[in-house]
Amino acid sequence: MSGHRIEKAPKGEQKQGKKGAVLAGVIAAVLLCGYLGLCAWVGGRNVIMPHVGISGLDVSGMTRDQAADALKNALAEERGDPITLNISCEGWSGKLSAADLAVDQETTVQAAMQAGEGPFLLRGGQYLAHLLGAGSQVELALQDQQPALTALLEDMERQVGDVTMAHWQVSGQTLELTKGVTGLAADEEQAAQLLHQALDQGFAQKFGQGEQNVTVDVDLPVTQMPPQEPDFDAVHQDVYTEPKDAALDGTTHEIVSESVGLDFDPAQLKAAYDQAGEGETVSIPLTVTQPKETRESLSAKLFRDLLGKGTTKVGGSAARKNNVALSAKACNGVILLPGEVFSYNNTTGSRSASKGYQAAPVYVGGASTDEVGGGICQTSSTIYYAVLHTTLEVVERRSHMYNTGYVPAGMDATVYYGSTDFRFRNNTNYPVKLVTESYDKGGSRYLTVKIYGTNETGTYAVPKSTTFDQVAPTTQYKADSSIPRGTTKVDRKQNPYTGVKAKTVRYVYNKDGSLNQEQSMGTSTYKMRPKTIYYNPADGDPATWANGVPPQPSTPGGGQTETKPSTGENTVPAETPAPETPPQTGGETAGGNEPPSQDLQT
Incomplete structure (x- = not known):
């Protein structure tokens, strides 16, 4: 076994080395x-x-x-x-x-x-x-x-x-595109x-x-540049034209000319462009779609057919006849484009004295009273009566509180500005026009409404109504101390009306006279209004009168005066009284059996 011994540094040197390392670390940290x-x-x-x-x-x-x-x-x-x-x-x-x-x-x-x-x-x-x-x-x-x-x-x-860019043009029923040519261009x-x-x-x-006054000279280089490929989708957007039929402008009432439809396949144009050489012209066919209606064909069709007609006899005071004529004039010549809705209130506006309307009888809460614009419901009802003889769509309609008498039961349309309107929609493919005429004939005043349009199929409508649940007017007595004793007076302003209901159907026939469909137009309900007789309360209860005649007051000598019942002085009636038995033909109702709070019935 062999090895060598490692000599250890003196203790003083070891301590000195450690101090140096610590000092260096401190300096580095600092x-x-x-x-x-x-x-x-x-x-x-x-x-x-x-x-x-x-x-x-x-x-x-x-x-x-x-x-x-x-x-x-x-x-x-x-x-x-x-x-x-x-x-x-x-x-x-x-x-x-x-x-x-x-x-x-x-x-x-x-x-x-x-x-x-x-x-x-x-x-x-x-x-x-x-x-x-x-x-x-x-x-x-x-x-x-x-x-x-x-x-x-x-x-x-x-x-x-001098780079020639691609350009295109429509020539007849083809699209021609000329490819560009390479040339000098600045980058x-x-x-x-x-x-x-x-x-x-x-x-x-x-x-x-x-x-x-610094001046810097700049020389810009040019380079050979190929023509840029056209944006084929952009070309398509420029060429594409939606076919458009000639149409009547709702504001100017002028015919706007038709547009021929043009279309092509952008991929087909790009394929032809890719195969062409520079400067070469290629062409592809256009898809041409002719409009269904041209200016000439539309001009020949506009308002050529009488779609429906209604005539009513205008009675009452001169003020009432004036109001009917004014409201009819406001509706004369109104044109509805396909899909548009006619609003009677929007067309006539508020019926005010500043527009020439006068005070005439109306119904307020079931009682007759004079109000500016009385009588204008005859115009709305006559228009509705004419609409019932067409296939136009009724949007809003409400019957009067009492049967009017100037149109068959169920064929009237009450209106009151701000609450009750009469509206119908032009559901045909062509414009329709209202033509109204107020005129005198044979000593009487009449109002005629005609609706013109384009009858494509020859269909026509015949409205009919059936009346039922008739209620004859009752008689009511009202005490009035101003009535002379022993006499009575009939209220000639609050005329009696027979109550009745009318169910209306519009029968639509084909051109050959065969029945196409039956359109239920709803049921109209008209209230009964009783006959009112005024009497002097000193004459006692009318139920106790012999033969319905009030007792005569005693003369100073103890006798009685001759019995002469009196009907009193008649007031101008609100309208021509409705017949006791309403006509058996009638018209449409759009619903609403409860009368409005204020009813412009005449």
């Missing part, structure tokens, strides 16, 4: 802490590093706001002492001033703030390097939109470039980069070197 502190301090200063410039403009040690002000002032100074770029390209020349270019000052200052910083652990070193003379120059950032630069490059391209991306560099150079000469 230096590290100091460096980390420096990095933190640099990051928290919020100022630009030493020896940092913006295209020659010194912004060292500035805050963000200070640097922004310095850049703003420098750019303003440049406007009075311009930096000019003299640009040339293949014999073309142009000029561009730095003032023509929009600088993105915020982005530029932000780049200066970040210059030289780097990651946290490198900030201290970067700061020391900049402190010892290392520098950073930040280029001016330009805004995305540069109208002056864009216009200059476009002018250069027009003068220098706009490279040109913009070179101009940007020249701009920075000009600012560096002005800001960094103090030169005035």
Whole structure:
């Protein structure tokens, strides 16, 4: 067994070595802490590093706001002492001033703030390097939109470039596309980069070197460039046309001409383009779709057919006849395009004295009274009566409280502005027009409503109604001390009405007269109103009168006066009384058996 003995260092030397290692560690820790502190301090200063410039403009040690002000002032100074770029390209020349270019000052200052910083652990070193003379120059950032630069490059391209771009045209029922031809062209991306560099150079000469009236020459290169392939989807969007029928303009009432539909397959066009040589023209067929309706055909069809007609006799006072004529005039000539809805209230508007409407009888809570616009329900009812003779769709309709008498039971339409309306929809494929006429004939006033449109199939409608549950007017007595004793007076304003219900059906027939369908239009309910007789309360209960005649008052001599029952003085009736037995033909109701709170029935 062999080996050797390791000599141990003296104890004093061992202690000295340990002290040196500890001291070195302490120094390293101090230096590290100091460096980390420096990095933190640099990051928290919020100022630009030493020896940092913006295209020659010194912004060292500035805050963000200070640097922004310095850049703003420098750019303003440049406007009075311009930096000019003299640009040339293949014999073309142009000029561009730095003032023509929009600088993105915020982005530029932000780049200066970040210059030289780097990651946290490198900030201290970067700061020391900049402190010892290392520098950073930040280029001016330009805004995305540069109208002056864009216009200059476009002018250069027009003068220098001779690349022939692809172009297309529609010829008859084919699409022709001519392929472009390779030629000289300026590289706009490279040109913009070179101009940007020249701009920075000009600012560096002005800001960094103090030169005035700086001019920088820039020579832009050209290159051989093939024609750009067309955007086939964009070509399709330009060529594609939806077929459109001629139609009537709802505002001007003029016919808008038709459009022929055009379409093609973009993939087919691209395949033909790929196989063509430069400058060669290729063509593909277009899919042409003719409209169903032309200007000429529509003109021949518009309002050619009388779809339905209704006529009513207008009675009552002159004021009532005036109101009927005014409301009819407001509806005359109204045109509804397919799908549009006619609203009687919207068409006539509020019935006010300023529009010429006068006070005439209406029903309020079942009683007759005078109100401005009384009588206009005859117009809405006559229109409804005409609609019932068509296949047009009824949207809203309500029957009167009492049977009107001027249209068959179930064929009236009450309205009251703001609450109750009459509406119908044009459910045909063509416009319809209302034509109203108020006229005198044979000493009487009449109102006629005609609905014109285009009857494509020849169908027609016949409305009929069946009445039932008739209730004859009862008689009621009301005491009135103004009535002379021994006499009575019949209320001629609150006329009696027979109560009745009317179920209406619209029968739609084909052109050959065969029944197509039966449309149930609902049931209308009209209330009974009793006959009212006024009497003097001193004559006692009418139920005790002999033969329904009030007792005669005694004469001063003890006798009685001759019995002469009186009907009193008649007032102007609210309307021509409804017949005791309503007509057996009637019309449609859109529902609603309960009367409105105020009912413009006449």
